[in-house]
Amino acid sequence: xxxxxxxxxxxxxxxxxxxxxxxxxxxxxxxxxxxxxxxxxxxxxxxxxxxxxxxxxxxxxxxxxxxxxxxxxxxxxxxxxxxxxxxxxxxxxxxxxxxxxxxxxxxxxxxxxxxxxxxxxxxxxxxxxxxxxxxxxxxxxxxxxxxxxxxxxxxxxxxxxxxxxxxxxxxxxxxxxxxxxxxxxxxxxxxxxxxxxxxxxxxxxxxxxxxxxxxxxxxxxxxxxxxxxxxxxxxxxxxxxxxxxxxxxxxxxxxxxxxxxxxxxxxxxxxxxxxxxxxxxxxxxxxxxxxxxxxxxxxxxxxxxxxxxxxxxxxxxxxxxxxxxxxxxxxxxxxxxxxxxxxxxxxxxxxxxxxxxxxxxxxxxxxxxxxxxxxxxxxxxxxxxxxxxxxxxxxxxxxxxxxxxxxxxxxxxxxxxxxxxxxxxxxxxxxxxxxxxxxxxxxxxxxxxxxxxxxxxxxxxxxxxxxxxxxxxxxxxxxxxxxxxxxxxxxxxxxxxxxxxxxxxxxxxxxxxxxxxxxxxxxxxxxxxxxxxxxxxxxxxxxxxxxxxxxxxxxxxxxxxxxxxxxxxxxxxxxxxxxxxxxxxxxxxxxxxxxxxxxxxxxxxxxxxxxxxxxxxxxxxxxxxxxxxxxxxxxxxxxxxxxxxxxxxxxxxxxxxxxxxxxxxxxxxxxxxxxxxxxxxxxxxxxxxxxxxxxxxxxxxx
Numbered sequence: 001x002x003x004x005x006x007x008x009x010x011x012x013x014x015x016x017x018x019x020x021x022x023x024x025x026x027x028x029x030x031x032x033x034x035x036x037x038x039x040x041x042x043x044x045x046x047x048x049x050x051x052x053x054x055x056x057x058x059x060x061x062x063x064x065x066x067x068x069x070x071x072x073x074x075x076x077x078x079x080x081x082x083x084x085x086x087x088x089x090x091x092x093x094x095x096x097x098x099x100x101x102x103x104x105x106x107x108x109x110x111x112x113x114x115x116x117x118x119x120x121x122x123x124x125x126x127x128x129x130x131x132x133x134x135x136x137x138x139x140x141x142x143x144x145x146x147x148x149x150x151x152x153x154x155x156x157x158x159x160x161x162x163x164x165x166x167x168x169x170x171x172x173x174x175x176x177x178x179x180x181x182x183x184x185x186x187x188x189x190x191x192x193x194x195x196x197x198x199x200x201x202x203x204x205x206x207x208x209x210x211x212x213x214x215x216x217x218x219x220x221x222x223x224x225x226x227x228x229x230x231x232x233x234x235x236x237x238x239x240x241x242x243x244x245x246x247x248x249x250x251x252x253x254x255x256x257x258x259x260x261x262x263x264x265x266x267x268x269x270x271x272x273x274x275x276x277x278x279x280x281x282x283x284x285x286x287x288x289x290x291x292x293x294x295x296x297x298x299x300x301x302x303x304x305x306x307x308x309x310x311x312x313x314x315x316x317x318x319x320x321x322x323x324x325x326x327x328x329x330x331x332x333x334x335x336x337x338x339x340x341x342x343x344x345x346x347x348x349x350x351x352x353x354x355x356x357x358x359x360x361x362x363x364x365x366x367x368x369x370x371x372x373x374x375x376x377x378x379x380x381x382x383x384x385x386x387x388x389x390x391x392x393x394x395x396x397x398x399x400x401x402x403x404x405x406x407x408x409x410x411x412x413x414x415x416x417x418x419x420x421x422x423x424x425x426x427x428x429x430x431x432x433x434x435x436x437x438x439x440x441x442x443x444x445x446x447x448x449x450x451x452x453x454x455x456x457x458x459x460x461x462x463x464x465x466x467x468x469x470x471x472x473x474x475x476x477x478x479x480x481x482x483x484x485x486x487x488x489x490x491x492x493x494x495x496x497x498x499x500x501x502x503x504x505x506x507x508x509x510x511x512x513x514x515x516x517x518x519x520x521x522x523x524x525x526x527x528x529x530x531x532x533x534x535x536x537x538x539x540x541x542x543x544x545x546x547x548x549x550x551x552x553x554x555x556x557x558x559x560x561x562x563x564x565x566x567x568x569x570x571x572x573x574x575x576x577x578x579x580x581x582x583x584x585x586x587x588x589x590x591x592x593x594x595x596x597x598x599x600x601x602x603x604x605x606x607x608x609x610x611x612x613x614x615x616x617x618x619x620x621x622x623x624x625x626x627x628x629x630x631x632x633x634x635x636x637x638x639x640x641x642x643x644x645x646x647x648x649x650x651x652x653x654x655x656x657x658x659x660x661x662x663x664x665x666x667x668x669x670x671x672x673x674x675x676x677x678x679x680x681x682x683x684x685x686x687x688x689x690x691x692x693x694x695x696x697x698x699x700x701x702x
Contacts, residue, residue, distance in 0.1 A: 031455040031492035032429045034678035037483070038062055038671040041421045042069070043395050043403045044384060045097055049104045052389030053079045054124070056088070056107060057405065058096040059421065067672045071096040073109055075124070076405065076418060078393065085419060088126055095120075097141065097237070102148045106212060108132065110139060119151060121212065133206065133214045136168035140201055141230060141237045147246035150273055151206045151214060152221075154230060154237075156199040164218060167199065187261045191590050192233035193633040193665035201228040203240055203251055205273055219275035227255035231266065231290075238341065242273065243294045249273050250281075250292035250301055262592040264288045264312055268303050270323075281321065282328075287314065291341070295348040295368075299323060302351060304339055305330075310593045313474035315510045318342060318351065318366065331371040336509045342366075343387050345410070352392060352410075354382050356507030359436055359448045359478050363394055365410060376412035381480035393418070397481035399452060400431045400488065430455045432491030436479070439534035442503050442523035445512070449531050450477060451539060452487040452497040464546035464689040466495040467532060467570070471553030473504045473524065473598075474513050484667055484674070485552065493682045496542055498535050502527035518600050520554075521561045521613025528558070529566065545571075546689035550681065552576035553637060553666065557615065560645055563626060564618025572688035573626040574681055577637045577666050580645045581616040583607075588638045619648045625655035627684040629677065631664030657684065 045058040055076045060069045071094045077083040089095040093113040100107060104124060111120045111129070119132040119142050133139060133153065140154040157167040174197070182195070189196055204218035222229055229251050230239040240251035254266045266288045271278040282289040287306040294301055301321045306314035316339045318332040331351075332339065340361070342353035351366045353373075361381035364373045377396065383403055385394035390410065397403040405418040420426070434452040441447030454463050468485060470477045477499030487497035501508065503523035504516025515523055528549075536544045549570045551559045556578020563573060579585050586595045586603040596602055599609040611617065626649055630642030639660065649656035659680050661673055668677045 030429055032431050032488045033492050034486075034489050034675045036425055036429055037486055037489060038064075038674050040402050040425060042483070043405065043419070043421055046384050046386040046393055046395060046405070047098055047100055048078075048386040048388040048393050049100050049124075050102060051104055052391075053077065054104075055386065055388075055393045055405070055418075056098040056100070057395075058098065062671050064671060067670050069671070070094055073098045073107065073122075075107075075126075078388070078391075078407065078418075086126070088122060089129065091129070099142075099144050100124075101144060101212065102146050108142070108144050108151075110142065119153065119214070130213070132208075132212070135164055135214075135218070137164045143237055143240065143242060145208075145242050145246040145273065146244055148212060149208055150242075150246060151208060152240060152242070152249060152273075153204050153206060153218070154201050154240075155204055155218070157202050157220075158198055159200050159202065159223075159226060164204070171197075186257055187592070188257075188590060190635045192635055193631075194233075194635075200226065201230060201232065201235075203229040203249070205249070205275060207274075221249055221271045221273075221275060222251065222253065222269075222278065225253055225255040225269075225278065226257050227253040227260075229253050238291045241292050241294055244296060244298045247273055250294065250303075252290045252292060252303070261590060262310070262596055264306070264310055264593050266290050268292050268301070270301075281326075287311070288316075289319075290316075293342070293344055295344055296346055297348055300348070302331075302342065302344065304342070311597045312591075312594060313472070313506070313513060314338075315513075316340070318353065318371075320368065331368070332366065332373065333371070335371065335373050337373070338506060338510065338513075341384075343385070345387060346389060350410070352376075352385065352387060354385070356476060356478065358507060359450065359476065359501060360507075361478060361480060363392060363408070365412075374412070376408055376410070377415065379479060381478060383480070398479050399434045399450065399481065401426075402481045430492070431488055432497070433457070434479075434487075437534075437538060439531060441527040441530050443515075445503070447501065447503070447527050447531060448508070449498065449500040449535065450479065450487075451535060452491050452499075454494050454496050455491050456494075457541075459541065462541055462543040462546075463494065463496045464685070465535075465542050465544070465548070466490045466497045466685065467528070467547060467549040468497055468499050469528065469549060469551035469555035469558045470499070470501075470505070471551070471555045472506070473516050473520065473554035473557075474506050475554075476501050476505045476507050478507065484669075489678050490682070490685075493686075495685065496539070498532065498542075500528055500531035502531070517598060518609055518612070520557065520598065521565060524558065525561065525565060528562075529569070532569070543689075548572040548574065548685045548689060550574035550576070551578065553578070556637070556642075559626070560615035561613060561618070563624055564615060564621040567621050567623050570624055572685060573624050574629070574684065575626055575642070575645060576629040577631065577634055577642065578628075578645065579615070579637055580641045580648075582610040582614045583616075584644075585637065585641060586610065588640065590635050616644070616648075619652070622648065622652060622654055625684075625688055627657050627659065627681065629659045629661075629668075629681075631661045631666065631668065633663065633665040636666045 042060040047056040073088045074085045076085045095111045098109040108121045117138040122129040137155045143152045202222045207216045209215040268282045269278040286309040292303045304316040308314045321328040337355040340354045362375040363377045363382045366373045380398035395403040406415045408415040432452045490497045556575045559575040628646045630639040646658040
């Protein structure tokens, strides 16, 4: 599907979406809220059975009394139209990450039963679960061999330990020490939200007996490699794979402690599944090589590769390597899109992938010979999929709908919805309608944006505006359901939400993404300014005198930058985990490759770049009321950045508040904290847009 046809399809779907909303009967009276959002069930981890007749998925529900989510595994019959999902596991523990045995008779999964995360299994038709592994350490992730004779598991171990029991014993001894000091030898002393205790996530192979249970001692397949499999902090079992005959394993790792915090050099290795010497297949590429996957015949290995070392947002190309000759062929070299995830077709003639495109995240089919890519879904975002025998089963969402399961043919066409996992809440809530528009932004280039209307929108009325600025900065405010920055919560509170994919955003070509490098406060700010002006002109019901801007991470940086560079733009600002001082940020963050790429090297070697668009240097111009929010476990943008912004606001006498979460990281994840976040933010916005308060004054104040 070419860009012209793709856009036409999107516009058609948008019109249908709005027309359906307009023609429906009068909606229920209750607007969607943060309380509703945390109560919604969440779908993930799709796995189609070997015969293509059933699908597994994990469903997360919210336990408000425990202030956490809990997960169960569900099964759905695909061959029967209108089949209802069946709950496969019902234990109070968390069950998830399900995978089929090769014959489809058993379902293997991770469970926290008995107080430790281990591999369990249950018959495909349900029944009592059986524990498969009894390891002295928690299992982080796993895969079952295609021959059902072996398991791969990732375990956190001390790499100088000969076996997992050694690590368990050392941890026990460490906990008994009276002295509390910890000696660190590497810059990665902390990462994302956890301090290092010296362990690595290593990949182990465990034999399965004739009953399908673990037998014998685990063998470390990554022994001698000082790195993590899966990669931290967000890697998963897409980082390793069995060959179809189960004889070998491919994995991705950033090996070597020296320079790790300023390196993005992941490599693909292969190793015999029973243990042996690992061989580096991609040593020639000093950038990232990840997500190895064997073709059905085992002759080829596909993976994602970047070209530029040190750049985490470089374009991810799909590479296909002939394992006999070693020749690596860039299959999507001429396609200017960055692939998020992919899987082989069962016959090896094609690959399926997700890749952002013009504010959407479609599913694509890529010809394994020519590399030609065609979209097989249109509007919305595909957040996960599994390849069946003749169809793809995928989870999709959009700005007004959390994910459900769908089915679509390999060639595309009409999709069939398979689940409705939140029917009761969906039927009793009102959601804001949304649409995409474009305008001429910086460099006279086309920039895309979304506008979500307030719930109960009535022509002729004026509505306050929430301008939400995405993080990354190489990210996107796309047509997707978001569990943290969800515009429907603002719509339910009476706000229109404007989201602009400024220069630097993903899904519009690599040059557009690259354009933010060393220009954090330039083109992106111009796009925000021009996008706001374009929206006010296009939608005269937006009240330009009652606008608040909100952003997290880079979006929080932009809020701090707006405070000094555009101090008259908004009635109020909300800065979540935003960078306040580029200089001190460099020395206190953990992944140094990020600021070094974005600002052209280390701070001490390129001081001018770090000073070019530095919010701290414009504090003397700040005057807009600002709410600052931060998590104390945020090591990506340390909470001192937020505290510094709050100090600057207070010292200058600018109305300001600080909402600090002692138990959250860069994201706000706990259900009660998420509700409090929205309560405080919406109350702050109401206060400064002169809108009558629709929420009570937040109770948690210090």
